Amino acid sequence: MESGHPPELPPPLVERDVPEDLRLYVPYADGWSAHIKTDGIREYCHFKQPGKDYFHLLLPGEIFLAYGEVRYCLNCAMRYAHLTDDRLFWQRGVRRNRDPIA
Numbered sequence: 250m251e252s253g254h255p256p257e258l259p260p261p262l263v264e265r266d267v268p269e270d271l272r273l274y275v276p277y278a279d280g281w282s283a284h285i286k287t288d289g290i291r292e293y294c295h296f297k298q299p300g301k302d303y304f305h306l307l308l309p310g311e312i313f314l315a316y317g318e319v320r321y322c323l324n325c326a327m328r329y330a331h332l333t334d335d336r337l338f339w340q341r342g343v344r345r346n347r348d349p350i351a
């Protein structure tokens with residue numbers, strides 16, 4: 250299976266201009282993992298959006314975070330500050346050892 254060569258990259262679907270820095274960071278990364286939803290199993294984000302009475306369905310292809318068995322859509326991870334677009338986050342606070350589930 251492994252040939253020792255890196256896999257051939259998929260061709261770009263389209264080349265777009267990226268107007269700003271889209272990179273995201275997990276400031277307290279211990280215990281967190283990032284995933285792409287690749288199966289058809291119905292899974293939901295652990296949280297409801299404020300003002301809504303339903304949980305977000307994670308769609309095939311959706312990137313989400315997990316902390317143990319808890320799934321976070323990127324909006325909820327960002328809402329609870331487990332995810333940031335602030336590249337300088339590491340200069341703004343003391344790192345915690347563990348990140349409690351919100």
Ligand SMILES: [Zn+2]
Nearest residue numbers: 294305322325
């Ligand atoms: Zn969510």
